[in-house]
Amino acid sequence: xxxxxxxxxxxxxxxxxxxxxxxxxxxxxxxxxxxxxxxxxxxxxxxxxxxxxxxxxxxxxxxxxxxxxxxxxxxxxxxxxxxxxxxxxxxxxxxxxxxxxxxxxxxxxxxx
DNA sequence: CCGTTGACGGCGA
DNA sequence: ATCGCCGCCAACG
Numbered sequence: 422x423x424x425x426x427x428x429x430x431x432x433x434x435x436x437x438x439x440x441x442x443x444x445x446x447x448x449x450x451x452x453x454x455x456x457x458x459x460x461x462x463x464x465x466x467x468x469x470x471x472x473x474x475x476x477x478x479x480x481x482x483x484x485x486x487x488x489x490x491x492x493x494x495x496x497x498x499x500x501x502x503x504x505x506x507x508x509x510x511x512x513x514x515x516x517x518x519x520x521x522x523x524x525x526x527x528x529x530x531x532x533x
Numbered sequence: 534c535c536g537t538t539g540a541c542g543g544c545g546a
Numbered sequence: 547a548t549c550g551c552c553g554c555c556a557a558c559g
Contacts, residue, residue: 459539459540487540
């Protein structure tokens with residue numbers, strides 16, 4: 422039984438702890454999909470509401486929430502959810518990745 | 534079997 | 547700093 426690619430991505434996202442964030446590229450790497458950050462974006466677009474994937478903890482490499490017209494306000498919701506977890510935004514709308522990026526134990530992500 | 538659809542990231546001008 | 551360009555690709559109808 423081969424896991425669907427997006428399911429692998431969702432499993433990685435589920436491991437991001439409360440109060441921390443990860444970038445699309447970081448999730449791709451941890452999911453053994455090196456260099457395919459965009460694929461993570463595609464996957465998160467398809468997350469449904471009744472899923473338990475903490476999609477709001479994934480931001481872009483600039484430390485910002487990725488905005489898009491097709492999200493119809495969910496991008497703003499993402500910021501609200503992160504602030505509710507104690508993650509502050511700078512005046513320019515970015516998050517301090519140095520301070521709030523998830524730093525997983527890499528031994529947990531060795532081979533597929 | 535197509536064609537469409539999208540939350541990225543890195544690099545150069 | 548801020549653009550544009552381009553590689554990247556699974557899911558769905």
